[in-house]
Amino acid sequence: MSDDVLTHVRALRAYARSLCGAAGDAEDLVQDTMLRAIEKADLYRPGTNMRAWLFTIMRNKFFTDVKKSARERTGGSDCASLQPSVPPAQEWHLRQRELCAALEAMPVHYREAIILVAVIGESYLDAARILECDIGTIKSRVNRARNILRRALEPEHPR
Incomplete structure (x- = not known):
């Protein structure tokens, strides 16, 4: 298996789409995964399965974000951001x-x-x-x- 992160981008995109569903969210997850992999590059052991390492990072990031969004309270139905600023004409x-x-x-x-x-x-x-x-x-x-x-x-x- 290659130790080049970029060879795994297509597989990461496919896995991210299976996790997120929405293409935009999947792309964000791939970018977050790549960023985390760069930040934690010193933890990767050469010779091990890089794709599995990247998938693990992605999966952990995805479930961390899910838990985080469940704790965050979004605006209610009267939230100003939900109201159009200009009525549609x-x-x-x-x-x-x-x-x-x-x-x-x-x-x-x-x-x-x-x-x-x-x-x-x-x-x-x-x-x-x-x-x-x-x-x-x-x-x-x-x-x-x-x-x-x-x-x-x-x-x-x-x-």
Whole structure:
């Protein structure tokens, strides 16, 4: 068996992945093992199995870290580090784009009615005057426009 530590890096990575699971944690464990091996190089006896020596260092480091993390108290559910510093705006931006697309796709007479009543805030009577139709027609158009928007924006919940 070679006494060159670097010849055992691939085997160390495989063993670390079997211990840690996560690739990032495994890489950290390999680095910690290599560092510990360098620090304790004077304890290695030439002619013995270096791979077994490195695996022992890795295993001991892993279980020491596990015990240490079990003793450390992590932050609770109200920990400030768990709270986003800036509320996410992407979802609202995407929902706005979906709404605009749904409005553009609907027939113009429904779009005009829903914009006047629901967005601008006109009364049904004023919207009827603006669009030159009966108030019942406006109510019907607004209702149908809402249903179109509901179906377009919540396709998993058909109504």
